[in-house]
Amino acid sequence: MEGNTRKSPERHCIVATGTTLIPKDQVRKDGSIGRSGLPGCDIVVMKNSGEVAGPGEVGEIWLKADSMMKGYFQDPESTKEVFEKGWYKTGDVARLDEDGYLFMVDRTKDMIVTGGENVYSKEVEDVIAAFPGVAAAAVIGIPHKEWGETVAAFVLRGKDADLTEEKLREFLGDKLAKYKIPRTIQFVETLPYTPSGKIMKYKLREEYAK
Numbered sequence: 001m002e003g004n005t006r007k008s009p010e011r012h013c014i015v016a017t018g019t020t021l022i023p024k025d026q027v028r029k030d031g032s033i034g035r036s037g038l039p040g041c042d043i044v045v046m047k048n049s050g051e052v053a054g055p056g057e058v059g060e061i062w063l064k065a066d067s068m069m070k071g072y073f074q075d076p077e078s079t080k081e082v083f084e085k086g087w088y089k090t091g092d093v094a095r096l097d098e099d100g101y102l103f104m105v106d107r108t109k110d111m112i113v114t115g116g117e118n119v120y121s122k123e124v125e126d127v128i129a130a131f132p133g134v135a136a137a138a139v140i141g142i143p144h145k146e147w148g149e150t151v152a153a154f155v156l157r158g159k160d161a162d163l164t165e166e167k168l169r170e171f172l173g174d175k176l177a178k179y180k181i182p183r184t185i186q187f188v189e190t191l192p193y194t195p196s197g198k199i200m201k202y203k204l205r206e207e208y209a210k
Helices: 076-082 121-129 165-172 201-209
Strands: 014-016 019-021 032-034 041-046 058-065 087-096 102-107 112-114 117-119 134-144 148-157 184-188
Touching: 041 087, 076 087, 102 121, 112 134, 112 148, 117 121, 121 134, 121 148, 121 165, 134 201, 165 184
Parallel strands: 148 184
Antiparallel strands: 014 019, 019 032, 032 102, 041 058, 058 087, 087 102, 112 117, 134 148
């Protein structure tokens, strides 16, 4: 679902694989990807416990659709990983609001578990990006012998920005829970992007592991 969102110039209707946010909802539900599956598509938000998520809860989007793939070509192991009793596990983590509308939170592969607490990388990135002088940020989990993972941020400064780690930490202090604040902040000259403009976090993980 992530990466397949597009905007129609005629109707201004935001469409994602499996869901739609109709024009009349775009203001009152700004940021949502919709609340129900398109014809031929069923959607459920599943918590890690195996229970269906309720209002205010977060889980992975699972779907069944007429157009759904049957599996990865000549890769039964990968196919097994993404299917559960006929449901396709999208890898997209979303929050349900009180009206059943979906709001994207993160990707399962980008979620960080530190000391038993879940940290959604997108949440941390959005807060960092709001600080003046930050051009872009990418947050990943890095191995930690005691907590399993810890939070690390790679930050790209804006042109002529007077940005320091101390200033950024002070900014984050009252906006994020302590366990969500990156223990490692690294300023970088560039970030690895895909042709479509998404940051390739796996490359950052590979680079950090060297």
